[in-house]
Amino acid sequence: MRVVLAGGGTAGHIEPALALADALRRGDPDVGIVCLGTERGLETRLVPQRGYELALIPPVPLPRTLTPQLLSVPGRLRGAINAAAAVLDQAGADILVGFGGYVATPGYLAARKRKVPIIVHEANPKPGLANKLGARFTEHVAVSHADSPLPNATFVGIPLRREIATLDRLAMGDKARSYFGLLPDLPTLLIFGGSQGARSLNQAAVSAAPYFRQAGIQVLHIVGPKNTEEPEPSSGGPQYVTIPYCDRMDLAYAAADMAMCRAGAMTCAELAAVGLPAVYVPLPIGNGEQRLNAQPIVEGGGGLLVDNAELSADWIARNLLPVLADPARVAHMSEAAGKMGRRDADVALARMVHDVVRSAGAAR
Structure with missing residues (x-):
C-alpha cells in the first residue's frame, strides 16, 4: 500500500499525520508513505526526524479577506496542484489522507484530478477551508468532535504519538x-x-x-x-x-x-x-x-x-x-x-485507510 499524507504547516496538522504514519508502519513495515509539505512549515524538521519521506510543493496560503494577493492565487494554486499530482504519480499513491492546512488544498485537488481516494481528518470543532473543500470530494471524513458539521463524518479522535497514547x-x-x-x-x-x-x-x-x-x-x-x-x-x-x-x-x-x-x-x-x-x-x-x-x-x-x-x-x-x-x-x-480522551485514534484511522484502499481496489 502506498499512502500520501497532506498535513503540513503547523504541528497541529503534522503530528496527527505522523501518528497515522507510525500506525500504518507498525501494521505493515513495507507500506510506502510520502508526506506533502512546503519549505515554510515545521514539516521540514519534523517529518525527516521521524524517518519519513517529505515531498515539497509550492506554498499557496489562501487570504481570508479581499486583498491584491487574491489575484495571484489561481495561478499559484495551479502550480501547487500540478506539483502534488506529480508526487501522487511518483508515489503510485493508493490513497491521500489530508489533515487540513494550506498543503491539503492542492493535495485534495490533485487527488481528485488523479482519481485517487481521499480521506479527510479534521481535528477542530470548526473545520478549516481546506477540509471543507476536501469533504466535498469524498465520503470518508474522520473527525475529532462528534458534532462536526462536515458531511459523512465518522468520530475517530486525534491520532497521538505512541509515547503519549x-x-x-x-x-x-x-x-x-x-x-x-x-x-x-x-x-x-x-x-x-x-x-x-x-x-x-x-x-x-x-x-x-x-x-x-x-x-x-x-x-x-x-x-x-x-x-x-x-x-x-x-x-x-x-x-x-x-x-x-x-x-x-x-x-x-x-x-x-x-x-x-x-x-x-x-x-x-x-x-x-x-x-x-x-x-x-x-x-x-x-x-x-x-x-x-x-x-x-x-x-x-x-x-x-x-x-x-x-x-x-x-x-x-x-x-x-x-x-x-x-x-x-x-x-x-x-x-x-x-x-473524554481517546488513545487509539491512530489505529482507528489506519483501519479506515485500509478499508478505503480495499474498497477502491475491489471497485476497479
Missing part, C-alpha cells in the same frame, strides 16, 4: 519527577504554552511563584525559547523549575498532577488521553476554536477554563491553588478527563 502517568510519576529534578511527594503543576511558550501564561505563573511556594506546590514550567520571565530565586520552599523547551512531554505529563496551558486541539487530546486535568487558557485570537476544544473536557469535569484576560497571579491563588491542595478533587478531575 500508551503513557501510564501513575506508574511513571516518580521517574518523571526525578528526570526534571522535582521531589516525588509534592503536588506538581505543569505549565506550558506550546513550542514557543505563551507570554501571558508565563507572566501570570511567574508572578504567582510566591503563592506556589507558600502552598507547598512545585512547578515545572516550559517557558519557551524566547521567554524572558523567570521567578525570583528562593532558598526555601518547593522547586520552581523552568526549562526553555521539552522534547519529553510524556515525562512532563507523568510528572504533573495538573497542567495550565493553551487549548489547542492536540493539547486537549493529549491531556484527555493521559487523564491529566488542566486549567485551559484559550488563545484570545482566532475564531474561538480553542475554547470549543476545551469546553467538552471542562463540562465533563476534567478541567477549568479561564479567559486569557482574566488570568493573573491572584486568579491562580483563588481558583487553582485550592484545587491542587485537594488530592481527592484532583483525582476526580483526572478520572473525568480520562473519560
Whole structure:
C-alpha cells in the first residue's frame, strides 16, 4: 500500500499525520508513505526526524479577506496542484489522507484530478477551508468532535504519538519527577504554552511563584525559547523549575498532577488521553476554536477554563491553588478527563485507510 499524507504547516496538522504514519508502519513495515509539505512549515524538521519521506510543493496560503494577493492565487494554486499530482504519480499513491492546512488544498485537488481516494481528518470543532473543500470530494471524513458539521463524518479522535497514547502517568510519576529534578511527594503543576511558550501564561505563573511556594506546590514550567520571565530565586520552599523547551512531554505529563496551558486541539487530546486535568487558557485570537476544544473536557469535569484576560497571579491563588491542595478533587478531575480522551485514534484511522484502499481496489 502506498499512502500520501497532506498535513503540513503547523504541528497541529503534522503530528496527527505522523501518528497515522507510525500506525500504518507498525501494521505493515513495507507500506510506502510520502508526506506533502512546503519549505515554510515545521514539516521540514519534523517529518525527516521521524524517518519519513517529505515531498515539497509550492506554498499557496489562501487570504481570508479581499486583498491584491487574491489575484495571484489561481495561478499559484495551479502550480501547487500540478506539483502534488506529480508526487501522487511518483508515489503510485493508493490513497491521500489530508489533515487540513494550506498543503491539503492542492493535495485534495490533485487527488481528485488523479482519481485517487481521499480521506479527510479534521481535528477542530470548526473545520478549516481546506477540509471543507476536501469533504466535498469524498465520503470518508474522520473527525475529532462528534458534532462536526462536515458531511459523512465518522468520530475517530486525534491520532497521538505512541509515547503519549500508551503513557501510564501513575506508574511513571516518580521517574518523571526525578528526570526534571522535582521531589516525588509534592503536588506538581505543569505549565506550558506550546513550542514557543505563551507570554501571558508565563507572566501570570511567574508572578504567582510566591503563592506556589507558600502552598507547598512545585512547578515545572516550559517557558519557551524566547521567554524572558523567570521567578525570583528562593532558598526555601518547593522547586520552581523552568526549562526553555521539552522534547519529553510524556515525562512532563507523568510528572504533573495538573497542567495550565493553551487549548489547542492536540493539547486537549493529549491531556484527555493521559487523564491529566488542566486549567485551559484559550488563545484570545482566532475564531474561538480553542475554547470549543476545551469546553467538552471542562463540562465533563476534567478541567477549568479561564479567559486569557482574566488570568493573573491572584486568579491562580483563588481558583487553582485550592484545587491542587485537594488530592481527592484532583483525582476526580483526572478520572473525568480520562473519560473524554481517546488513545487509539491512530489505529482507528489506519483501519479506515485500509478499508478505503480495499474498497477502491475491489471497485476497479
